Structure formats: C-alpha cells, structure tokens
Amino acid sequence: MKKNTKLLLFIGVFILSGVILTIKIFGKNNTDINELMFREISLKQDEVIIIGELTSSGKSYRGFSYEIYDSKLLITILSGLVTSKYPDGSFLIDISDDNIQNVSEIAIKSGKEVKRISPAPDEANIEPESLLEGDFEYTITNGKAIITRYIEVNKDIIIPKDVIIPSEINGYPVNSIGNSAFAGINNLKSVIIPDGVTNIGEWAFENCTELRRIVIPDSVDTIGHGAFSRASNLTDILIPKNLKVFEESVFMHCASLPNITIPDSVTTIKSHAFAYCNSMTEIFIPASVKVIEECAFYSCDNLASVVIESNETEIDEEAFFRTAFERAEHD
Numbered sequence: 001m002k003k004n005t006k007l008l009l010f011i012g013v014f015i016l017s018g019v020i021l022t023i024k025i026f027g028k029n030n031t032d033i034n035e036l037m038f039r040e041i042s043l044k045q046d047e048v049i050i051i052g053e054l055t056s057s058g059k060s061y062r063g064f065s066y067e068i069y070d071s072k073l074l075i076t077i078l079s080g081l082v083t084s085k086y087p088d089g090s091f092l093i094d095i096s097d098d099n100i101q102n103v104s105e106i107a108i109k110s111g112k113e114v115k116r117i118s119p120a121p122d123e124a125n126i127e128p129e130s131l132l133e134g135d136f137e138y139t140i141t142n143g144k145a146i147i148t149r150y151i152e153v154n155k156d157i158i159i160p161k162d163v164i165i166p167s168e169i170n171g172y173p174v175n176s177i178g179n180s181a182f183a184g185i186n187n188l189k190s191v192i193i194p195d196g197v198t199n200i201g202e203w204a205f206e207n208c209t210e211l212r213r214i215v216i217p218d219s220v221d222t223i224g225h226g227a228f229s230r231a232s233n234l235t236d237i238l239i240p241k242n243l244k245v246f247e248e249s250v251f252m253h254c255a256s257l258p259n260i261t262i263p264d265s266v267t268t269i270k271s272h273a274f275a276y277c278n279s280m281t282e283i284f285i286p287a288s289v290k291v292i293e294e295c296a297f298y299s300c301d302n303l304a305s306v307v308i309e310s311n312e313t314e315i316d317e318e319a320f321f322r323t324a325f326e327r328a329e330h331d
C-alpha cells in the first residue's frame with residue numbers, strides 16, 4: 001500500500017532582532033507532525049527558545065544537542081521511555097550562541113522526524129496559546145508567564161477576597177500582569193504581586209471598586225495606562241522604587257487614595273495620572289521628575305500642599321487645575 005504523505009504547514013511567531021516575523025514548520029506527514037507540539041519558538045540575535053512537548057504516549061524528554069553549520073542550526077531532541085526521573089515529554093530548549101545571528105534556517109530532529117523553520121514575510125500573527133492554572137489564565141512568552149485574566153474558578157469564596165498572585169506557574173516565572181487581567185472584579189479586597197514581576201498592564205485593576213490594598217514589589221518598573229483607575233477604595237499602596245513614569249489615568253478616580261511617596265526614579269507624571277484623587281492633601285515631587293503634564297492632578301479637591309523640589313521641572317499650566325493648591329495660588 002502506498003503511504004499517504006502530505007506537506008503540512010504550521011504558522012507561528014518568529015522574533016529576530018526585535019522584529020516579529022512568521023515561521024514555517026514543515027513536516028512529512030500526520031504521524032510525524034503529531035510527535036512534537038510547539039507552544040513557542042522565538043529567535044533573537046544570539047538566542048533561540050523553543051517550548052513544547054513530545055506527544056507520543058510513553059515518551060519522555062531527555063535533553064537536546066545542537067550544531068551550527070552553513071547558516072543552519074540543527075537541534076536534536078533526545079527522548080526515551082517515561083521513568084520516575086523523566087516523567088513527561090515537556091521541554092524548554094534555550095540556546096545562547098553568538099553564531100545564531102548568522103542562522104537562516106533551523107532544523108529540529110526527534111527520532112526520524114525533522115522539521116525545518118525559516119523566516120517568512122508577515123503572513124500571520126498568531127496569539128500565544130491561552131492556558132489555565134487555578135484561578136489564573138496565562139500565556140507563555142520567552143519562557144515566562146503573563147497572567148492575562150483572573151477568572152475565579154471557585155465561585156463559593158466569601159466576598160471580599162484576598163488574592164496572592166503566584167511567583168511561578170507550572171515552572172514558568174510570572175513576570176507580567178496583562179492588560180485588563182483583573183478589571184471589573186469587584187470582590188477583590190487585597191492583592192499581593194510577587195517579586196520578579198516587572199510590568200502591570202493597562203487597565204489591569206481598573207474598576208476594582210472594593211480593592212483596598214495592593215503590594216507591588218520594587219521589581220515592577222512599568223505600570224500601564226489606567227491600571228488602577230476607579231479603584232475607588234484603594235488606600236494602601238507603596239509605589240515601587242524603580243517606577244519611571246506615572247502613565248495617563250493610572251490612578252484616576254481613586255477617591256480614597258491618600259498621600260503617596262513618589263520615588264526618585266520617576267521622571268514623568270502624565271495627563272490625569274491622579275485626577276479626582278480627592279483624599280490626597282499633599283504631595284512632594286522629587287527633582288527626578290522632569291515633566292508634569294496637563295491635568296495630572298486635575299480636580300484633586302483637597303490637594304492643598306504641593307512641594308516641587310526642582311526649579312527645572314516642566315509643569316503644564318493646568319497640571320493642578322481645580323485643586324485646593326491652584327485655588328490658593330490664585331487667591
């Protein structure tokens with residue numbers, strides 16, 4: 001009987017020197033293509049990261065070897081029977097080599113199967129696979145977990161709720177809270193973000209009206225646009241020491257937000273960052289802040305004391321519009 005062979009095409013995301021391209025993985029037939037499943041393949045200037053698993057029943061991942069020749073990278077995946085030492089087929093291959101910058105094609109070999117990977121023009125841009133662990137939906141990018149959504153699997157928890165975000169999920173370190181991940185969840189009382197997280201996405205905790213306390217580690221250096229907007233009961237927060245920018249509307253309508261300490265890492269306070277923070281009565285702005293944009297503290301009715309350390313800080317004329325401080329300046 002003639003063996004039925006088909007050329008199969010898998011489209012993914014290929015990252016080269018910061019430019020996202022698509023990749024093509026060519027396999028011989030259905031049997032071969034099903035022996036390997038890839039969750040992520042990324043190529044930087046001098047590093048390749050491949051995350052996936054062996055799908056054949058009873059096979060476990062044992063390691064890999066590689067060689068580079070004639071602008072080609074050949075990766076051989078080593079496998080064997082499942083044992084207590086090697087219990088599953090999941091793998092994360094991370095190769096750092098200066099010669100990778102000259103690679104134009106990658107071949108991945110497992111048993112008799114060989115897949116070729118090469119850059120191609122933008123034909124697709126497939127989102128990373130969404131995974132679930134407990135209450136957290138997440139994706140994997142460059143070997144790290146991004147929490148994309150809090151879904152609260154257990155519906156019987158008493159309101160309000162304390163949430164501790166894990167430092168890792170299934171062995172992947174958590175380094176980012178995605179855009180709108182917790183937005184609109186009104187039974188959150190407190191949230192603890194683990195050390196190692198560097199980014200809190202746009203609108204991540206927007207409209208969490210019962211959120212009173214959040215612990216943000218100093219590893220966080222980026223908090224996105226509107227991240228805590230309308231968290232109207234937020235009273236307990238420390239700004240991380242490595243934050244550089246208060247983005248637009250980041251704490252807008254946080255009516256209970258008290259006086260905060262701005263770390264000397266901050267350089268910019270953007271438009272409406274603290275608008276309508278009516279519990280704020282005083283603010284000290286360190287010399288590191290170079291720009292305060294329009295309406296940054298708009299309608300902070302009780303903000304009466306503002307100390308700006310540097311005479312060189314660029315302050316928009318409406319930065320403190322409709323505050324007690326502005327009214328006192330014009331009396």
